[in-house]
C-alpha cells in the first residue's frame with residue numbers, strides 16, 4: 169500500500185508495476201512503471217482521478233479501501249481512457265454503485281466500447297471549462313485531445329493549482345517509496361521522461377503545445393501525471409522539457425543509427441563518428457539498429473540536434489532494422505534535424521541511398537552530407553568521412 173498525502177485534500181493512491189517488461193507490448197521497462205491515481209476530497213464529495221491497469225488491482229483496491237473507509241467515492245474523473253488507466257474502472261463501478269463517471273463525450277463513447285458500461289445515469293458529461301463542485305474544492309476540466317488519445321483531458325483543482333495532467337509530464341519508472349519529486353532523486357525519471365515522451369506522445373507535438381498553452385497563467389503548485397513522480401519542485405524544468413520536445417527543439421549532439429550485415433557499413437559509421445569527434449563534438453551516440461532497442465533510438469533522435477542514418481542495401485531496400493527506425497521517425501513526424509546519411513551497396517546502384525533521400529524529402533529535412541560506399545571502405549573513404557563530418561559540424565554550428 170502506497171498512499172501519499174500530497175495536499176490537505178489530495179491523496180496519491182496509485183500502484184507500481186515491476187512485472188511487465190514492455191509497455192504497450194513495445195517499450196522496455198527497465199525500472200518498471202507506475203499507474204497513478206489520485207483522490208480529491210472536498211467537504212461534500214469525494215472524487216477519484218483515473219484508475220489503474222487491470223494487472224495491478226489488488227494493491228489499488230487496498231489503497232481505495234483504506235482511504236475511502238468512512239466515505240464513498242462519488243465521482244471517477246476519467247482524464248484518459250487508455251487501459252493502463254481505465255482497466256480497473258468496471259470493478260470500481262461495481263464496488264461503488266453510487267459513483268458517477270465524469271468524462272467528455274469521447275470518453276463516454278470509449279467507456280461503452282471498451283467496458284460495455286451503458287447505464288446513462290452513471291455518466292456526467294463535461295465540456296471545455298466545465299467545473300465540478302466537491303465542496304470547498306472545484307475541479308475544472310480542460311480538453312487536451314491527442315495528449316495522448318482524442319478523449320484526453322486535464323483536471324485542475326482551482327483553489328490549489330493542483331493539475332492532474334494525464335500522460336503529459338509522465339515518465340517510465342516505478343516509484344521507489346516516495347511520490348513527490350521533492351522527496352526523491354529524480355535523475356532516472358527525467359531521463360525516462362525523454363523516452364516516454366518520444367515513444368508514446370511523440371507524434372502529437374502540436375497537440376501537446378496547444379495543451380500547454382491552455383495552462384498559461386495558471387499558478388501550478390503540483391502536476392500529478394498518470395505515470396512517474398508528482399512534480400512540485402521541478403515543475404518549471406519538466407514543463408520546459410516537454411515544451412522543447414513538443415516543438416522538436418533539440419540539444420547539441422549527434423546520433424548515428426546504422427545497420428550493417430558484415431561490418432562494412434559499421435566501419436564507416438565508426439569513421440564518421442571519429443571524424444566528428446575530432447572536430448570537437450563531445451556528445452555522439454551510435455546505435456547499431458540490429459542491437460539497439462527502437463525505444464532508445466527514438467529517444468535519442470528526438471533529444472539531439474543531428475541525426476545520421478547509415479544502411480547496407482538489403483534486397484534492393486534499406487536494411488530492415490534501419491527501415492523500421494526511419495518509419496518510426498516518419499510516424500512521429502520528426503522535424504528540424506541536421507541530417508546526413510550514408511549507404512552501402514554491392515551491385516544494386518545505391519538503392520538504399522535513394523530511399524534515404526526519399527525519406528529526407530518526405531520529412532522536409534535537407535540532406536547536409538551523403539556518403540555512398542560500394543562494397544567496402546577503401547583508401548578514399550577516410551577522406552570522404554572527414555568531409556562528411558565537416559559538413560555536418562558546420563551545419564550544426566549554423567543551425
Ligand code: FEO
Nearest residue numbers: 250252316335394
Ligand atoms: Fe498511460 Fe496513454 O496511457
